[in-house]
Amino acid sequence: MASSREEDSLKTACLGIEKNNPAIKQLEIDYLISWSDLSHMYPQWAGISWDCHPNGNVSVHHRTCSITPREFWSRISQVISNSSTIREIGIKYTNSSNHRTIEPETLQSLQMVYEGLEQNTLINTLGLFLIRITPDGDTAPLPTLNLQRFVQNNQNFTCLKLSSFGMLSVEQGKMIKAVLEGESSLKELTLVDYHKYRYVRCDFDSNETLGQIITSCWKLKSLVVQCENMSTYTAVADLLRNPAAKLVELRLVLRGDAVQGLSAILAGLCMNKKLSSLHLGDNNVTDDLDQQLIGTLVCDTSSIKSICNSNDSFKYVDREQELSSFVKECLQLNQNRNKTQVIRQKISTYFFVGNFDDIPVPLLPRVMNLWWRCW
Incomplete structure (x- = not known):
């Protein structure tokens, strides 16, 4: 049975969310399934607490054994279903190392x-963060x-965020893939999260499942993923090669052979006319990528034909200050919506200037005419 103090704290939290903060936009729920294993170590955390931030964000923290899961989640469920202002919900489940199973009541609640x-039907962003702190990698069903x-x-739903310690089931992987391939308003998928100074990726039963999910993201505008090995890098490259892919922004957390993996991804970008932004996070690979990979991608100066085939939609790489002036100039040129003019300027600036003396005299009038039209 819940103590009167903890019952009051839960009611106060939920009433505070519903009544005292009607403009709530984001709700974060931090639920520790097995508080009994940790309560003796952190008694000061016991109970139900909630934080209300001026920007409309509310956090609810569950650290108790007295209030049953049914009591807690029934209250939270009421808040979610009744709210007309909540647009983003984040739910974090935590299971301690000594708690190998989750009771049926908890699963039901x-x-x-x-x-x-x-x-x-008003929620546009949902984040599920599933943590299993099991030393031997056991996973409990959720x-x-x-x-x-x-x-x-929910036609307003546009963003799904998933991350987990421990593998998600085959069924969950299939369901995510089906959502990506079906008709929906989903635009963004995040498969990695930053938690307590480390990245936590969404773990699936196999690299094949993750690869299938990535290649199914062709309808999305934004994808955030952690690349562990070449199969993941290859899946991202295959997605970019898909002529139907609508991806505009790609955020990567690089692991394994990052340089070789990014080479594959950038090769997939060569004929991609949609992606404009690439984020590499804290990965220290810029020096290796600068001229060899990114430079060749945005402007391959080996011939006029190769310049014409270079990517003219790619505009941004994070940590841009570390790139060479050549790469930064090409990215700046790509900002121009007139892609014909982009190609002409690249030919004019990076091919004719260095090869003018080698141009046959009969071709000079055409070259000068093209040069003039570039400016």
Whole structure:
């Protein structure tokens, strides 16, 4: 049974969310499944607490054994289903190393919040962060949100964020893939999160499952993913080669052979006319990529034909200050929406200037005419 103090704290938190802060935009729920294993170490954290921030963000922290999972999640579910202002929800489940299984009551109660989500058609962003602190890698089952039904019922839903310690099930992987391939308003997918000074990727049962999910992202505008090995890099490259791909922004956390992997990705970018922004985060690979890879991508100066085939839509790489002046100039040229003029300027600036003396005299009038039209 819950103590009166903890019952009051839960009611106060939920009432505060519903009544005292009607303009709430983002709700974050931090739920520790096995508080009994840690309560003796951190007694000061016990109970239900909530933080309200001026920007409309509210955080609720569950650190108690007295309030049952059903009591907690039924309250939270009511808040979610009744709110007309919440647009972003983040849910973090934590399971301690000594707690190998999750009781049926907990699994059933966690399903309540999913039901609340499915009733709220105004949510545009959902983040699920599943943490298993099990030393031997054991994973405990968690209820699966019916993403397909959720997406179909919510035309405002545009962003899904997933990360986990421990592998997601085959069924969950298939469901995510089905959502990506089906009709939906989803525009952004994040498969990695930054948690306590480290990146936590979304773990699947196999690299093949992750690769299938990545290549199914061709309808999305933005993708955030951690590349562990060449199979992941290859999947990203295949996605970029897809002529139907609509991806505009790509954010990568690089692991394994980052330079070789990025070479494959940038090769896939050569004929891609949609992607404009690439983020490499804290990965120290810029020096190796500068002239050899990015430079060749945006302006291959070996011939006029190769310049014409260079990427003219790629505009931004984070840490741009570390790039050479040549690469930065090419990225700046790509900002121009008139792609014909972009190609002419690249030919004029990076091919004719260095090869003018070698141009046959009969071709000079055409060269000068093209040169004049470039400016």
